Amino acid sequence: MVDKKLGGAGLRGQVAGETALCTVGKTGAGLTYRGYDITDLATNAQFEEVAHLLLRGHLPTEQELAEYKAKLKSLREMPEALKSVLELIPADAHPMDVMRTGCSMLGNLEEEKDFSEQDDKIDRMLALFPAIICYWYRFSHDGVRIETNTDEDSIGAHFLHMLHGKKPSELHEKVMHVSLILYAEHEFNASTFTARVCASTLSDIHSCVTGAIGSLRGPLHGGANEAAMELIERFKTADEAEEGLMGMLARKEKIMGFGHAIYRESDPRNVIIKEWSEKLAEEVGDTVLYPVSVRCEEVMWREKKLFCNADFFHASAYNFMGIPTKLFTPIFVMSRVTGWTAHVKEQRANNRIIRPSADYTGPESAEWVAIENR
Numbered sequence: 543m544v545d546k547k548l549g550g551a552g553l554r555g556q557v558a559g560e561t562a563l564c565t566v567g568k569t570g571a572g573l574t575y576r577g578y579d580i581t582d583l584a585t586n587a588q589f590e591e592v593a594h595l596l597l598r599g600h601l602p603t604e605q606e607l608a609e610y611k612a613k614l615k616s617l618r619e620m621p622e623a624l625k626s627v628l629e630l631i632p633a634d635a636h637p638m639d640v641m642r643t644g645c646s647m648l649g650n651l652e653e654e655k656d657f658s659e660q661d662d663k664i665d666r667m668l669a670l671f672p673a674i675i676c677y678w679y680r681f682s683h684d685g686v687r688i689e690t691n692t693d694e695d696s697i698g699a700h701f702l703h704m705l706h707g708k709k710p711s712e713l714h715e716k717v718m719h720v721s722l723i724l725y726a727e728h729e730f731n732a733s734t735f736t737a738r739v740c741a742s743t744l745s746d747i748h749s750c751v752t753g754a755i756g757s758l759r760g761p762l763h764g765g766a767n768e769a770a771m772e773l774i775e776r777f778k779t780a781d782e783a784e785e786g787l788m789g790m791l792a793r794k795e796k797i798m799g800f801g802h803a804i805y806r807e808s809d810p811r812n813v814i815i816k817e818w819s820e821k822l823a824e825e826v827g828d829t830v831l832y833p834v835s836v837r838c839e840e841v842m843w844r845e846k847k848l849f850c851n852a853d854f855f856h857a858s859a860y861n862f863m864g865i866p867t868k869l870f871t872p873i874f875v876m877s878r879v880t881g882w883t884a885h886v887k888e889q890r891a892n893n894r895i896i897r898p899s900a901d902y903t904g905p906e907s908a909e910w911v912a913i914e915n916r
């Protein structure tokens with residue numbers, strides 16, 4: 543793993559542009575947003591402060607933060623036409639398809655007609671995405687039309703309140719801040735690159751984000767937190783997990799929530815969310831999921847030198863907060879929309895259409911054959 547060559551496949555190791563937003567693995571295992579270390583941000587900041595940092599370029603003052611949060615809070619009302627569309631989506635739909643459709647429909651209803659509107663459109667998405675997933679989920683699963691205007695002060699608490707129909711505890715609100723901060727931004731990952739490619743054609747902001755949601759959906763990217771949950775809930779004890787994992791490795795199966803395209807030895811987000819998962823395990827009196835997750839981490843490192851990425855301990859942490867597995871990746875969307883749109887703004891500010899070349903591997907020349915002779 544450690545000595546892996548960064549060859550051409552997957553554009554690995556190739557610089558595809560510039561950014562002032564984020565460094566990934568620049569100082570070994572480090573991660574920074576606009577120069578601030580992820581550990582400092584996750585320890586001290588609210589998610590809205592980090593959103594402000596990414597989207598407005600600096601950490602807000604107390605007054606700026608209060609104004610920003612008040613603005614986001616004022617944008618939580620969902621258009622009736624969007625509610626109607628969400629009500630048409632069946633309960634067995636993939637929640638990332640719900641997010642994709644919700645974002646796209648919002649673009650139909652509140653189109654970005656000029657780039658001067660970009661900040662308002664971004665704030666609206668940030669404010670409304672938690673409601674899009676919760677409105678659909680509660681309607682399709684419980685037959686309830688929820689109120690999307692809770693009095694919660696933060697995006698994370700607003701999400702939990704809509705999902706569970708009650709105010710979350712302080713601990714759960716704090717974990718949501720941490721989780722949304724950890725997921726907010728990650729340089730030129732697949733979904734962000736999707737957004738930048740779309741932005742480079744001078745397309746609208748909803749198209750950029752809709753495309754990014756599609757890229758994040760895959761199990762090799764954002765979908766891994768759900769796949770990790772499906773893995774750990776198969777086991778009743780840590781020993782059972784070890785045996786199961788050894789079998790999977792022998793069969794050369796991929797273990798979701800492990801490995802990374804850029805980090806080589808660890809993902810700095812893992813140690814942070816792991817700590818919160820442990821606290822939540824204590825809170826709910828868990829004696830299975832957390833020890834199973836820890837054993838998976840030990841076995842993967844011992845056998846393959848593969849480490850947990852940001853997704854692995856998110857699975858147990860979300861589960862302990864009563865969040866259904868199918869909503870894990872939409873939470874990633876609620877957070878990463880900040881990173882995606884900050885990149886779109888950056889791309890627009892210094893744009894050239896992204897259009898790489900390919901090495902041709904097809905036939906040199908082919909002779910035309912009339913259809914009746916083929």
Ligand SMILES: CC(=O)SCCNC(=O)CCNC(=O)[C@H](O)C(C)(C)COP(=O)(O)OP(=O)(O)OC[C@H]1O[C@@H](n2cnc3c(N)ncnc32)[C@H](O)[C@@H]1OP(=O)(O)O
Nearest residue numbers: 761762763764766795796797798799800801802803851852
């Ligand atoms: C928030 C995020 O998006 S983080 C990523 C979430 N995704 C996952 O957790 C999915 C599981 N992990 C993976 O599929 C990969 O590690 C990726 C997609 C994250 C990175 O892919 P790559 O950069 O191609 O991985 P890398 O080159 O380091 O892989 C080296 C070898 O380790 C193997 N490997 C990497 N990750 C894993 C894993 N999770 N389980 C088993 N083997 C693995 C690869 O198969 C590869 O072996 P090979 O060369 O014989 O095919």
Ligand SMILES: O=C([O-])CC(=O)C(=O)O
Nearest residue numbers: 727728730731732803852
């Ligand atoms: O950087 C990547 O390739 C994937 C990742 O961890 C992220 O997007 O958070």
